[in-house]
Amino acid sequence: MPVVTTESPTIAKVDEIIEKHLYEESALIGILQDTQKELNYLPKEALKHIALRLDVPLNRVYSVATFYRAFTLKPRGKYTISVCLGTACHVRGGKRILEEIERRLGIKAPDTTTDLKYSLQGVNCLGACALGPVIVINGEYHGQLTPKKIEGILKQYK
Secondary structure (H helix, E strand, C coil): CCCCCCCCHHHHHHHHHHHHCCCCHHHHHHHHHHHHHHHCCCCHHHHHHHHHHHCCCHHHHHHHHHHCCCCCCCCCCCEEEEEECCHHHHHCCHHHHHHHHHHHHCCCCCEECCCCCEEEEEECCCCCHHHCCCEEECCEEECCCCHHHHHHHHHCCC
């Protein structure tokens, strides 16, 4: 294993994660998941450090990080808003909900506000069709929405 000095707090956290996974190359996905959970995205320096510490080519780490949609190489906001655009939500106005949130945040999905407060994305299905139209903010479901309800919901996540 190559000798690596850890000076950055970010890299120190990545080192803790790699150590937790016992430096196992087979744990690459778990290491990336834990790193993203800790840092809210996968920064370039973290991917380079993971490749170095696991002694695997950097392009392999990038391949895995870019293959799965669950991973992101771009910084995400403190709050991730997922708007369901599945059939049931679409029929009940999911697109209008997305447009209202885009208007209020001043961004288009998929994007993140410049203050890194909110990330917005449209998703195919959130599995809560009976609640449609529905959004999820950091794992918390909000259903039976109308565009008028959006302002009150966003105020809860300031």
